Structures are given as structure tokens and as C-alpha cells.
Amino acid sequence: AYETDACRLLGLVSSAVDGLLHEAGPRRRKRIQAIGISTFWHGLVAADESGKPVTPLYLWADTRSWRQSDALRGELDPEAIHQRTGCLIHPTYWPAKLLWLKATPPELWRRRPRWRRFSDLLHPRPSRTPPPGVPAARGTRLLAAGAMRREGGRTASRVGGPGAAP
Numbered sequence: 008a009y010e011t012d013a014c015r016l017l018g019l020v021s022s023a024v025d026g027l028l029h030e031a032g033p034r035r036r037k038r039i040q041a042i043g044i045s046t047f048w049h050g051l052v053a054a055d056e057s058g059k060p061v062t063p064l065y066l067w068a069d070t071r072s073w074r075q076s077d078a079l080r081g082e083l084d085p086e087a088i089h090q091r092t093g094c095l096i097h098p099t100y101w102p103a104k105l106l107w108l109k110a111t112p113p114e115l116w117r118r119r120p121r122w123r124r125f126s127d128l129l130h131p132r133p134s135r136t137p138p139p140g141v142p143a144a145r146g147t148r149l150l151a152a153g154a155m156r157r158e159g160g161r162t163a164s165r166v167g168g169p170g171a172a173p
Contacts, residue, residue, distance in 0.1 A: 009069035013052045013060035017128055020044065046126040051104050053120035054128065062108075062115065064125055070098040072107030079103055 028036050049067035052060050076098040085096050094100055101122070109116055 075106035076103035
């Protein structure tokens, strides 16, 4: 399947950054102002309230949610969704993945997970809902592009309400 251990991946990223800072040495380390990291844009991971991953990181190529994608296309107006969000209803996008995950390990949803991108785990924030950047939010298919606000309505209610996803 197209998933990876999110905790292990966090450890690898941490080790890589630590190694970079160690290799830079004290003098050069003082001049480092930022470190850029590219992560899995359409990846999806559930975190508990402390931000610790409670599921694997589901990668963009995971299409096990194809049945849920088909169901969404039958329930919603795919063209209207595309016009509002700029995205097609497809198994790689979050609404279909969230519906699949809601049916696959239902006990997970009783714990009220916070669904995140991997990059959200790298940049913990004190608030419960880190705001995604516009490109990332649009890629989840949960952003109404014209209004630059989160998509609500039937799509959000089908996947557990607006609070279920960033």
C-alpha cells in the first residue's frame, strides 16, 4: 500500500536536520536563518490532540478510496465542485480518503483525530487547527477557491464536518 510510518519519518527528518546543523559547525550554524523542507502535498495523517501521529502517513498515490470517490461523484455535482475548488473528485484527494478511512478503522474516528499534512507535524502550533497555505488547502479539495474559504456543505458533512480536516 501507499503509506509510511509517520513517526519513523518524523525521526528521519529530525535526524537529517540535526546532522545538517552538526555538519555546519558553530560558526556557520549561527548564519542559518531557515531550512526548507518539501513534504508530501496530498499526504494525509491523523494526529491526536498533542500532535502525535496515530495513523500511517497515507501518500498521494494511495487510491484505495476509489469506491468513496465514485460515491461522491454520484452524490455531488462534480462540475460544481470543480468550479468552486479547482479540483476534480478523485481518490487521491482528501474527501474520498477521509470517507474511506471513516469506514476502514471506525474506532479511529471515536478518538476525534485531527487530520493533517505531514508538514503540519513538522511545524507544531499551539492552536488545534494549523492553517494550511492556500495551495495546500486547495489541493485537499476542501477550499472554495473563488471565495478563498474552506469548503463546507455536503462535502464537509460527508467526511465528518468542517473540523475533521484542516
